[in-house]
Amino acid sequence: MTAAASIQQTALNAGRQPLLSVRGVKTYYGNIIALKGVDMDVHEGEIVTLIGANGAGKSTLMMTIFGNPRAREGTITYQGRDITKMPTHEIAHLSIAQSPEGRRIFPRMTVFENLQMGASINGMAHFDQDLERVCTLFPRLKERLQQRGGTLSGGEQQMLAIARALMSRPKLLLLDEPSLGLAPLIVKQIFDIIKELNEKDGMTVFLVEQNAYHALKLAHRGYVMVTGNITMSGTGKELLNDPQVRAAYLEGGH
Amino acid sequence: MNAPSITTSAQTEAVTKTFDLKAALFDSFRTALITFGLSIPILSFKTEQSGAELFLRSRWDLALIITAIVFGVRLALHAFTASRAYRQATPSAHQATEPVHAEPSAFQHVSKFAIPFFLGVALAFPVLIYLIQGGLNESRYWIDLGILILTYVMLGWGLNIVVGLAGLLDLGYVAFYAVGAYSYALLSTTFGLSFWICLPLAGILAAFWGMILGFPVLRLRGDYLAIVTLAFGEIIRLVLINWVDVTNGGAGISSIPRATFFGIPFTAGEGGFAETFGLEFSTMHRIIFLYYLILVLALLTNFVTMRLRKLPVGRAWEALREDEIACRSLGINTTNTKLTAFAIGAMFGGFAGSFFAVRQGFVSPESFNFLESAIILAIVVMGGMGSQIGVAIAAIVLVGLPEVLRNLTFLKAVFGEGFDPNEYRLLLFGVGMVAMMVWRPRGLISEREPSVILKERKAISGSLVKEGHG
Secondary structure (H helix, E strand, C coil), X not given: CHHHHHHHHHHHHHCCCCCEEEEEEEEEECCEEEEEEEEEEEXXXXXXXXXXCCXXXXXXXXXXXXXXXXXXXXXXEECCEECCCCCHHHHXXXXXXXXXXXXXXXXXXXXXXXXXXXXXXXXXXXXXXXXXXXXXXXXXXXXXXXXXXXXXXXXXXXXXXXXXXXXXCCCEEEEECCCCCCCHHHHHHHHHHHHHHHHHHCCEEEEEECCHHHHHHHCXXXXXXXXXXXXXXXXXXXXXXXXXXXXXXXXXXX | CCCCCCCCHHHHHHHHCCCCHHHHHHHHHHHHHHHHHHHHHXXXXXEEEEXXXXXXXXXXXXXXXXXXXXXXXXXXXXXXXXXXXXXXXXCCCCCCCCCCCCCCCHHHHHHHHHHHHHHHHHHHHHHHHHHHHCCCHHHHXXXXXXXXXXXXXXXXXXXXXXXXXXXXXXXXXXXXXXXXXXXXXXXXXXXXXXXXXXXXXXXXXXXXXXXXXXXXXXXXXXXXXXXHHHHXXXXXXXXXXXXXXXXXXXXXXXXXXXXXXXXXXXXXXXXXXXXXXXXXXXXXXXXXXXXXXXHHXXXXXXXXXXXXXXXXXXXXXXXXXXXXXXXXXXXXXXXXXXXXXXXXXXXXXXXXXXXXXXXXXXXXHHHHCHHHHHHHHHHHHHHCCCCHHXXXXXXXXXXXXXXXHHCCCHHHHHHCCCCCHHHHXXXXXXXXXXXXXXXXXXXXXXXXXXXXXXXXXXXXXXXXXXXXXX
C-alpha cells in the first residue's frame, strides 16, 4: 500500500516541473563546507520535510534557498526561474515566504504591526482579508493584536511568525523548526494548522524539523540530511518505517 | 481553580518591615563618618600662597557640608531601595498567559495632556517671557535660550529617525548640521541666494551626504557603524578646516546675510520690518521671528517623522531596528531602507544647520566638533530612543539645565564666593548619565507608541520587551 502510494506520487510528479528544485548546492561558511552538494525537489501542493540531527545543515539549506548565505555552487530554481543569485528581498517577492529559525518576530512592535510587516510585499492590497484569515487560523493572535510581540509566550510567537509569513499569500511556505521549544499540545496545534493550510488552500510547505515523528507523519515526502548531504528520501510513511531512520531519529527520543 | 497568591501576606509584611529606620539611620551615620574621616586629609585644609609665604587655611565648614550631603543621600537611597523591594515583592496576580487588558500606563495618561501643554507653552513662550520680563530687550536672554533649546530639539528629532527608529547608531550627526550650515553660508555669500531658497537646498545637500555616508556602512551595525560615522563627522570638520579656498578654513565665514521676514529685512530704515508693520524698531523682532522659525522647523520634523512612522517606510525602519534578517525574508529591501533613514535624518540636520548659520551670521568648523554629536546623541538616548516627547524633554533638560546652573547664585552663599556652579556642568552631566543608566536605562520615556491603534489602547510597558538582536 505504502509502496503503491509512493509509486503513484512519483508518477504524478514525474511529468511536472517541480515548484522548487535544488541541484548540487554547495554552501560554505568561510572555508567550512556546510552543504556538500544537495539535490532536492518540492512539487506543488506537497508538504516536504527535511529531518536531520543538529548541525546537519538543515537550516543552512533553508537559508540558502533564500540567498543568505548564498550557494557557492549549484542552482536553485523556483517556478522555472533561477533564483540562486537573487537578493533575499527579491526572492521574498516571488510568493515564497519564510518563517526563519528562532521565530524572529519584531519584539517591540505590536502583533498587528508584525502582521502589517508581513503584508508589505503586496502593498497591503488585501490586508483586511488576510488578517481575518490568520485570525481564524490562530484565534490566540486575535486576542493579542495590540500586544507587543515580545510579550507573547513562545508558542504564540511561533504562531505569529507563521501568521506573518502567511500575510504575503505565499505559494511556498518555508518553515524552520516550528516546534522548537514548544509544549506537545501546541506542537500538535501548529502541525494541524500546517496540514489545514496544505489541504484547504493547496499551499506547498517545506518543513525543516527536529521532531521527526510528527514531521514525517504530516509530510507527503521527506528527506534525511546528515552532515551536509541528503542520505535518504522517500514518502513520509516509508521513512517513518525505515529501520535506519527509526534508529537514528525516532527511537529513544521522541 | 484559584491560583494561589504568589506572595502571602506574611511575606509582604516581612518586606515592609525591611525598612528599618534605625538600621538605615545607623548606616547613613556610618557612611557620613567615613566621609568625614576621608575629608580631613582631602578637604579640610588648603594651602594658600601669599607672596613667598605659604598659609594653611582650614575648611571645616566645607567638610561638614559634604558630610551632611552624603548622610542625606545615603538615607534617601535606603528609603528608595526599601520601597522598591516592597513593590517587587507584591506582584500583580495576573497569569502571564492571559491576554493583557492593562490600563493605559501613566505615560499615556500624561502624554494626553503633556503634548498640548508643551505645544502651548512653546507657542506662547515669547509672549510669556515678554510679560514676565516686562520688555522686549529684557527678554532677549530667555528667547535666545528658547532658540537654542529648540535647535537641539530639532536635531534630536532628526537624529531620532536614524538612531531611534532605524536603530543605526550615528556618532557623526553633526557633519550634516555642518553641511547645512556651510551650504547656506556659501550659497548666500557667493551667489546671494536668499534663506528661503537655501533652506531646501541645504536639506537636499545634507540628504545627499547622508546617502554618501550610508553606502559604505550598509553592512555595518552597532559599534562598527558608530566608529565609521564618528570618523565621517571628523572628516567633514577637517575638510572644512583645511579646504581654505572654499571654506576660509578655521577663520570661518562671517557676514552671512540675516534672515528676512519673507523678503522684508529686519532693519531700522525704509522698508524694514518695523516700518512696514508700523512698529517701533527693535532688534528683538528678528530674534522672535527666529524663535518661531525654528519652532516651525522643529514641528515640521516632528510632523514628518510621525507621518513616516505610519507609512510602510517608517514601519520598515522600526522592523530593521528589531531584526534585520526577518526584514529581508519579508521582502524588505534593507539597503534602500537604511539609505532613506540616513538621508531623511541628514536632511533635518541640514535644515537645522542652515538655521544655525542664519541665526549666528557666522560659521566656523569650531561649532561642529564631536562634543555636539555627543550631546545630540545623549539627548536621543536619554529621551528614550524613538520617543518624540522624550527627546524634547531631554533637550530641554540637557541644554536648559546648564543655563539654570549659571543662575544658581545662592549656592555661593553655601560654598563661598569663589564657587562657580557652571564649572560643575560636566560633572553633573556625568552624574545625570550614570543616574539614568541605573534608574531608567531605556531613556526617560521608554514606551514605544504603536503606530496603529485598534479601537482602544491596551498597553504593556515597553520596558518589559527586550530589544531585538540583529
